[in-house]
Amino acid sequence: MADLHDPTQNHLLGALSPPERERIFPHLQRVPMTLGKVLYESGDVLRHVYFPTDSIISLLYVMADGASAEISVVGNEGLIGVALFMGGETTPSRAIVQSAGYAYRLVGQRLKEEFHRNGAMQLLLLRYTQALLTQMAQTAVCNRHHSVDQQLCRWLLMSLDRLPTNDLTMTQELIANMLGVRREGVTEAAGKLQKLGIIRYARGRITVLDRPRLERRCCECYAVVKKETDRLLRQPYDASPSEPSRDPAEVAVAAPRQANRHRAP
Amino acid sequence: MADLHDPTQNHLLGALSPPERERIFPHLQRVPMTLGKVLYESGDVLRHVYFPTDSIISLLYVMADGASAEISVVGNEGLIGVALFMGGETTPSRAIVQSAGYAYRLVGQRLKEEFHRNGAMQLLLLRYTQALLTQMAQTAVCNRHHSVDQQLCRWLLMSLDRLPTNDLTMTQELIANMLGVRREGVTEAAGKLQKLGIIRYARGRITVLDRPRLERRCCECYAVVKKETDRLLRQPYDASPSEPSRDPAEVAVAAPRQANRHRAP
DNA sequence: ACCCGTGTGTCCGCTACCGTACAGAGGGAG
């Protein structure tokens, strides 16, 4: 594998039209994303946006007492720094590198200029932002109703989707911070998965052996977000309105009392 | 009495410039929002956007098994239907009237047209959407880390902010659905508040007696969202609406349940 | 080779919340 470093490895950049590429690509700067690097802190005024290629960035919410929770994961399907073109300039979250790799960086002003040309890139970025909204909403619901076991599966799947391999470099401690649970909770959940032969891990290295079974043990949250993200970001710069598929997958039952236990293993 | 009903009661509409008002207001339609009315279901293609005046709308996420959770609350500071201008046309959530009143409705196409004029209204709507992002993110974190007691306080405060009075018409059962917890959990939490003389309630009617103490019992989530929303929507076009600034939200940190540590780089 | 720090496995008491069940309290409709 030659180092095939190309902005179009990022799907958003790859979806741009030739004229847009001409305007944007010359100003992109490839930067290494080292594990644990903080792209911005809560409240920082953003200076750049980052388009990950083979890296994964987590948006982490850290509270006053130090408790934290991941609200979103961004890989090569998205970008970091939506607050720039949304107009807020800052967000109350931290962007931290969850899996090392590279990203292309663009000075905020350039992105804003392109955004306000109101071309295809604006539409694209808005749709991505909606995908982000969906992901956050689903995270909120998942946090409310699902077990650590299920959430670990979701988290592994989301990471897998953004990586070229089945190996994650990630300690249980870090996963716990992302999920906002105790490390011991992750140890236990991961132990179960390992006993079942679904994953194998040792000292900060997790290998997924059986993805289909991982999906089966997961809550619906993973699939819902993936489907909605795919829908939103398909047809990169095709202006025709997409026909939203009324799928039975998301049929809403008529507001009954809630029932929220998960199925037995 | 005559001007009881005015589009500018909605802050977004009130922040529009005169030319924008001329284009938009003639097409607004005032519609009653009755308690429990569903503006759209998960997956519905949106036909209108709604600008609440004295009503409150909840964005509710309903899962396959019927479990639910509120991901956002919208009152006269915002609008329902961001997916229209964000390009997705649908969202996987339900919009349901949580407190009766009125809203101004606009056909989606008109909003999109105005949005794509790339004027002040676009900036306004984008900033509002970022506020929505913040609210969802905070909800996710709150769901993870805070007790039902704290979340009830947050929920009451968010509702109060969007109402002209201190009375909410809302059964514990409905609140439970919003928070995604059991009704009994709400009964217990509300009972504590009542015993402390902070609220009084009976049969679907809740009166807040002591707001400052409510804020003190609340987690930080309320204040964070309020502050960020104020920052984002602070008179974007300076129409100087006759809104006397509320008491500056005192940040209240009350008995966190846990403290997860996080890594340092 | 040896340490020793980092990562993982395990235990135990504790609390918040769940699932279920049922009893009383209003209040509107007849």
Added chain:
DNA sequence: CTCCCTCTGTACGGTAGCGGACACACGGGT
């Protein structure tokens, strides 16, 4: 006034996950 339905209060066992403590195991650095 009475019935009945909705709303609220309470109780009880069960459990997921917390907080804290500790033991071990790998493996890189000196």
